[in-house]
Structures are given as C-alpha cells and as structure tokens.
Amino acid sequence: MGIRSTVGACRSGARIMGKRLPQIFFVLSTLSLVLLIAAIWQATRPSWKTYQRHYFQLEAVGEPNAVTKAAVLATPPEIHQILLPGLHRVDRCTTCHLGVDDPTMKNAPEPFRYHAGLGPHVASKFGCTICHGGQGLATDVKDAHGNVPFWNDPLLSPEYVRASCGRCHKEGDVPGVPELTEGRRLFETEGCRGCHKLNGVGGSIGPDLTEEGASHRSPEWLEQHFLNPSKVSAGSAMPNFQFTREQARSLTYYMLSLTSADMGSYYSSVRLIPSPAYGRELFVQKDCIVCHSIGGVGSKTGPDLLDVTKRHSLEWLDEQLVNPQLVYPGSTMPEYDLDTNSRKALVSFLATATPQDAEAIMAPHKNVITPEDAAIAAGKQNFARFGCAGCHGTELQGGLANPNAQGGQVPSLLHLSDDYTKDEVIAVIRDGRQPPLDNVHGPTPPLYMPSWKSVLSNEDIHEIVEFLWSKQQKAKDSW
Ligand code: HEC
Ligand code: HEC
Ligand code: HEC
Ligand code: HEC
Ligand code: HEC
Ligand code: HEC
Numbered sequence: 001m002g003i004r005s006t007v008g009a010c011r012s013g014a015r016i017m018g019k020r021l022p023q024i025f026f027v028l029s030t031l032s033l034v035l036l037i038a039a040i041w042q043a044t045r046p047s048w049k050t051y052q053r054h055y056f057q058l059e060a061v062g063e064p065n066a067v068t069k070a071a072v073l074a075t076p077p078e079i080h081q082i083l084l085p086g087l088h089r090v091d092r093c094t095t096c097h098l099g100v101d102d103p104t105m106k107n108a109p110e111p112f113r114y115h116a117g118l119g120p121h122v123a124s125k126f127g128c129t130i131c132h133g134g135q136g137l138a139t140d141v142k143d144a145h146g147n148v149p150f151w152n153d154p155l156l157s158p159e160y161v162r163a164s165c166g167r168c169h170k171e172g173d174v175p176g177v178p179e180l181t182e183g184r185r186l187f188e189t190e191g192c193r194g195c196h197k198l199n200g201v202g203g204s205i206g207p208d209l210t211e212e213g214a215s216h217r218s219p220e221w222l223e224q225h226f227l228n229p230s231k232v233s234a235g236s237a238m239p240n241f242q243f244t245r246e247q248a249r250s251l252t253y254y255m256l257s258l259t260s261a262d263m264g265s266y267y268s269s270v271r272l273i274p275s276p277a278y279g280r281e282l283f284v285q286k287d288c289i290v291c292h293s294i295g296g297v298g299s300k301t302g303p304d305l306l307d308v309t310k311r312h313s314l315e316w317l318d319e320q321l322v323n324p325q326l327v328y329p330g331s332t333m334p335e336y337d338l339d340t341n342s343r344k345a346l347v348s349f350l351a352t353a354t355p356q357d358a359e360a361i362m363a364p365h366k367n368v369i370t371p372e373d374a375a376i377a378a379g380k381q382n383f384a385r386f387g388c389a390g391c392h393g394t395e396l397q398g399g400l401a402n403p404n405a406q407g408g409q410v411p412s413l414l415h416l417s418d419d420y421t422k423d424e425v426i427a428v429i430r431d432g433r434q435p436p437l438d439n440v441h442g443p444t445p446p447l448y449m450p451s452w453k454s455v456l457s458n459e460d461i462h463e464i465v466e467f468l469w470s471k472q473q474k475a476k477d478s479w
Pocket of ligand 2: 093118123131161
C-alpha cells in the first residue's frame with residue numbers, strides 16, 4: 001500500500017516506472033534484507049573498529065580536558081600489529097586488546113583489560129600467540145581466537161596457557177609452572193621413549209612426539225588420553241599407566257610445550273631460568289660435593305662453601321666457575337662448561353645452601369661405593385630413560401597386553417637368569433626381536449622388542465644388564 005501511494009504521488013514518468021516497478025521493488029527489498037542481516041551480524045560480531053570506538057570512550061571517561069577528550073574520541077581506527085621476526089609471527093591481537101600494557105585499565109572489561117604478570121615478556125617483544133595460541137593476523141574475534149576450521153592452534157583455555165612457557169624455557173624449573181618440571185620428569189622415568197621418539201631418540205611404535213604441541217591434539221584430548229589411552233584411541237597399544245589427574249595434566253603441559261619451533265636467538269637465550277632448585281640439581285650432577293663441604297659436611301679437598309656468597313662478589317664467583325685457573329693459578333678445580341644461567345643457578349643455590357643440604361646430597365654417595373653398584377645405578381637410570389620401563393614396567397614385571405604374541409603379554413624380566421646368560425640378553429637388547437606368533441595366521445602383535453644398537457652404547461647395555469641381574473628372582477619365588 002505504502003509503495004503504491006508513493007508511486008501515485010509521482011505522476012510524471014509513471015508509465016515508464018510501471019514496467020520497472022516490480023524490479024525496483026525486488027532490488028530495494030533485497031537491499032534492506034541485506035542491510036538488516038548485516039546489522040544483526042554487526043551486533044553479534046562487532047568489528048575491530050567497534051572495539052576501538054568502545055576503547056576510546058573508555059579512555060575518554062576520565063579525561064577532564066574537553067579538547068583532549070574530543071581528540072581521544074576522534075582517534076581514527078587503525079590496525080595495531082606486532083612484528084615478531086624472531087618468532088616468525090605477526091600478531092594483531094592488540095587491535096582489540098588495547099589496554100594490555102596500560103595499568104589504568106586493570107579493571108576494564110575484556111578485551112581491554114591490563115595484562116598483569118607479563119614480567120619481562122612485554123607485548124611489544126613477545127606478542128600474544130606464542131603463549132595463548134590463536135591466529136595472529138586475523139582481526140575478527142572468532143578467527144583471531146582460532147575457533148575456526150583448519151586452524152590447528154586455537155586459544156588455549158586459561159588452565160593450559162602456562163604450558164607455553166616451556167616452549168622457550170626448556171630446562172630446569174619455570175617459576176609458577178611446576179607441571180612442566182613434573183611432566184618432563186615423568187617422561188624420562190616412565191619409559192615413554194620405549195615407544196616414542198623425542199628429538200630423535202626413542203622407539204617407533206607410537207608417533208614421534210617432537211612436535212606434539214603443534215599438532216591438532218587439544219589439551220583435553222591429551223589429558224583424557226593419558227588417563228586412559230584406549231578410551232580415546234580405540235585399540236591403542238599404549239599402556240594405561242594409571243596416572244593421577246595431576247600427572248596426566250603435567251604430561252599434557254609437557255606435550256603442549258613440544259613444538260620444535262625455531263625461536264630465534266633472543267628468545268632461546270633464556271632456555272633456563274636460574275633458580276636455586278636447579279642450582280642444587282647441578283651441584284649434585286657435577287659432583288661438587290666430592291671436593292667441597294657445606295658447613296663442615298662433605299669433602300675437604302676444596303674450601304667450605306657455607307656463606308661463600310658473603311665472602312665473594314657474584315662476579316668473582318661467576319669467574320671462579322668459568323675459569324678456576326684464572327682465579328687461583330694451578331687450581332685443581334675442574335673447568336665446567338656451564339652457561340651463564342646455569343652458573344647463576346649454582347650461585348643462587350650456594351647463597352642458601354645449608355649443612356642439611358650437604359647431608360642429603362651425600363646420602364646416595366654412601367650407597368654407591370663399588371663399581372658394580374655404580375653400574376647398577378646407571379643401568380637403572382638407562383632402563384627408565386630409554387624407555388624399557390614403558391613396555392616391561394618400572395618393576396620389570398611385564399604383563400602389558402600384546403595380542404597374538406605367544407603368552408599374549410610383554411614378558412617379565414624378573415626371571416631372565418633362568419633362561420639366558422648375560423651375553424644372550426645383551427644380544428637380545430642389541431638386536432631386538434619379534435615375538436613368535438600365537439596363531440601364525442593372525443595379525444602381527446603390536447609390540448616387539450626394538451633393536452637398541454643405534455641408540456645405546458655397549459657400555460649402556462652392559463649397565464642395563466647389570467641392573468637386570470640385580471633384580472633377578474630365584475625360580476622358586478615365582479611359584
Ligand atoms: C576483533 C577483536 C579481537 C581480536 C582481534 C582478538 N580478541 Fe581476544 N578477545 C576479544 C573479546 C571481545 C574478548 C572477550 C571475551 C570473548 O568474546 O571471548 C576476548 C577475550 C580474549 C581472551 C580471554 C578469553 C578466555 O577464554 O578467557 C584471550 C586469552 C584472548 N582474547 C586472546 C586473544 C589473542 C591471543 C588474540 C590474537 C591472536 C586475540 N585475542 C585477538 C576480542 C578480540
Ligand atoms: C609469556 C606468556 C604470555 C604472553 C606473551 C601473553 N599472555 Fe596473556 N596470559 C598469560 C597467562 C599465563 C595468563 C593467565 C591465565 C590464567 O591462569 O588465567 C594470561 C591471561 C590473559 C588474559 C585473561 C584470560 C582470562 O581468562 O582471564 C587475556 C585476555 C590475555 N592473557 C590476553 C593476552 C594478549 C592480548 C596478549 C598479547 C598482547 C597476551 N595475553 C600475551 C600468558 C601470556
Ligand atoms: C617466546 C619465548 C618465551 C616464552 C613463551 C616465555 N618466556 Fe619467559 N623469558 C623469555 C625471555 C627471552 C626472557 C628474558 C627476557 C629479558 O630479560 O629480556 C624470559 C625471562 C623470564 C623470567 C625471568 C628470568 C630472569 O632471569 O629473571 C621468568 C621468571 C620467566 N621468563 C617465566 C616465564 C613464564 C612463567 C612463562 C609462561 C607464562 C614464560 N616465561 C614464557 C622467553 C620466553
Ligand atoms: C608400549 C608403547 C607405548 C608407551 C610405553 C607409551 N606410548 Fe604413547 N602411544 C603409543 C601408541 C601405539 C600410540 C598411538 C595410539 C594412540 O593414540 O594411543 C601412542 C600415542 C601417544 C600420544 C598421542 C600422539 C598423537 O598425537 O596421536 C601421546 C601424546 C603419547 N602417546 C605420549 C606418551 C607418553 C608421554 C608416554 C609415557 C608416559 C607414552 N606415550 C608411553 C605407544 C606407547
Ligand atoms: C615397545 C616395547 C618394548 C620396549 C620399549 C622394550 N622391550 Fe624388551 N621386549 C619386548 C617384547 C614384546 C619382548 C618379547 C620378545 C619375544 O617374545 O621374543 C621383549 C623381550 C625382551 C627381553 C627378552 C625377554 C625374554 O624373556 O625373552 C629382554 C631381556 C628385554 N626385552 C629387555 C629390554 C630392555 C633392556 C629394553 C630397553 C633398552 C627393552 N626391552 C625395551 C618389548 C619391548
Ligand atoms: C676436584 C675438586 C673440585 C671439584 C670437583 C670442585 N671444586 Fe670448587 N674448588 C676446588 C678447590 C681446590 C678450590 C680452591 C681454590 C682453587 O684451587 O681453585 C675450589 C674453589 C671453589 C670456590 C671458591 C671458594 C672460595 O671460598 O674461594 C667455589 C665457589 C667453588 N669451588 C665451587 C665449586 C662448584 C659449584 C663445584 C661443582 C660445579 C666445584 N667447585 C667443584 C676443588 C674442586
């Protein structure tokens with residue numbers, strides 16, 4: 001009706017219009033429909049410009065000077081981007097997240113809130129995606145947050161963000177992220193390398209984990225998989241380790257940190273954050289106690305180290321660790337190849353070291369006395385580290401299901417001495433072995449004994465066999 005009366009008012013040219021009218025009507029209504037949809041779209045998915053206008057309004061609120069206020073409100077919208085050649089990234093997140101480095105925005109709503117706790121990782125040098133994930137170049141919320149098909153790296157949920165710290169800080173402890181240290185420890189002691197390669201070392205029964213943190217696996221998937229592999233990956237040959245939730249989370253953190261991305265020299269210059277705990281680890285690893293004492297506990301070859309940080313400056317101590325000969329000509333103290341942060345860590349441990357620490361560090365020394373014992377201890381470590389434990393169990397008990405292998409299980413290693421000589425066992429470890437089939441027409445069993453000759457030295461294998469022999473149970477015990 002409305003349209004007809006409008007046309008009626010416009011008498012001239014009515015005849016020509018008459019023919020075109022349905023077409024014009026169609027075009028106009030299509031146009032208004034498009035505009036309507038665009039308006040709804042705008043309302044539900046505001047553009048980055050809308051966010052910037054809101055931000056300027058927020059900034060203008062507290063501005064007493066009218067001229068400045070008008071200037072703030074009239075700021076032309078523009079894309080903000082952080083170029084990170086060292087990280088091979090361009091992050092435009094700050095196009096919307098405008099207040100990240102403005103402390104006055106600490107109570108502002110997202111996406112404008114000040115980012116507390118970034119420490120030295122300022123936005124201008126680190127961007128956002130290296131820790132959070134997401135799609136750096138995108139300027140639409142959904143795309144930027146990466147919740148779109150074909151984007152492997154969506155925003156990590158807040159409970160997993162700190163896993164990313166391990167992408168750069170690869171050794172020692174990361175303050176506030178104990179999960180990474182624990183995950184790394186579990187990986188090296190539970191035998192994961194028996195089936196998985198990491199940075200070139202390990203078996204091939206499971207997937208290579210060197211870039212697991214850059215794969216399509218979500219944190220939730222990984223965590224569920226650690227709690228029960230065959231529940232999320234039907235028929236998986238990966239054992240259920242009966243991990244607790246905390247352990248599964250720690251391993252998930254560690255996995256997410258594995259990307260093998262090239263971080264550039266600046267970012268990888270601090271692989272290690274110096275901490276007293278890591279310094280203590282180094283002190284143990286380097287056997288400093290063999291020559292030094294702390295508060296009278298330990299060896300007397302070198303000076304007592306209690307309060308040594310009060311007697312010497314940090315620079316002096318650092319130099320002593322780099323080059324003892326220079327500090328004390330003719331010194332018997334070995335030169336250690338320690339990087340800057342490792343030396344800082346050692347010194348920060350020495351600043352707090354007590355005689356009790358020395359006693360705890362000495363304790364294992366009392367047990368390892370003979371060369372045989374030393375070999376057994378080393379063998380035990382190799383057994384865990386190279387992944388034997390992953391298939392044979394940390395207690396050598398075996399029992400992991402291996403369908404269609406004779407016996408149906410990975411064998412226990414507790415009774416080797418009943419069937420083999422040490423040399424025969426060395427040969428099995430060196431060359432590996434396919435288990436004989438239960439049913440010759442059935443499928444190949446998923447698990448086999450890998451060959452270790454390209455991974456382990458003769459010395460490593462010898463030590464492992466000494467360890468195995470130290471665990472052998474007499475035949476009667478097994479009945
Ligand atoms: C177009 C604007 C826009 C861009 C671009 C943008 N964000 Fe956001 N972001 C938002 C808004 C709005 C929120 C508030 C909550 C929501 O809508 O998810 C938010 C929330 C967040 C949160 C908190 C979400 C949560 O789960 O608690 C994080 C983390 C975040 N953004 C990171 C990023 C990163 C990283 C980038 C760059 C890859 C980015 N954002 C790019 C608008 C944006
Ligand atoms: C060094 C790593 C790191 C960098 C770089 C980083 N963040 Fe964060 N961000 C974190 C951590 C850790 C948290 C806290 C997560 C938690 O425990 O809730 C966080 C929290 C947030 C939150 C709040 C999330 C919430 O749910 O409360 C937002 C939003 C956010 N970051 C956005 C950004 C943006 C945008 C950038 C880039 C300017 C950025 N972050 C850079 C590590 C980082
Ligand atoms: C992109 C690599 C990268 C990521 C990811 C990263 N860091 Fe850092 N971190 C660095 C660099 C580089 C420095 C040294 C910064 C400087 O001094 O300019 C540093 C310094 C530190 C320091 C201070 C060390 C010192 O010597 O005082 C701490 C603590 C720290 N990072 C913790 C974390 C935490 C926690 C996370 C995760 C939320 C994290 N880092 C994520 C690269 C990274
Ligand atoms: C007996 C061999 C075996 C051992 C030991 C083992 N895994 Fe696995 N793992 C597998 C196999 C086979 C798969 C592939 C099937 C599946 O997804 O479960 C797998 C899959 C995985 C995946 C998923 C990879 C992906 O993205 O598809 C991760 C992560 C993983 N393992 C981590 C570990 C960790 C960490 C340990 C040590 C705690 C471990 N595995 C011990 C055999 C093993
Ligand atoms: C991927 C799983 C897997 C890993 C990892 C593994 N084994 Fe095995 N191992 C097996 C299987 C399966 C057999 C049984 C082979 C057969 O029946 O011939 C076996 C057999 C053996 C045997 C002979 C046992 C017997 O009773 O015949 C010894 C010894 C042995 N493994 C030691 C080791 C050592 C040491 C390591 C670590 C360096 C190791 N295994 C790592 C799966 C594994
Ligand atoms: C082989 C014996 C030996 C070992 C091992 C050794 N040191 Fe020393 N260290 C000495 C001797 C001897 C001195 C006395 C000065 C000299 O001759 O260099 C000394 C001096 C020092 C000093 C200076 C103390 C002072 O009061 O002047 C420090 C600090 C120190 N060592 C730390 C360490 C640390 C940390 C380790 C382990 C990474 C270590 N040392 C390993 C023999 C050793």
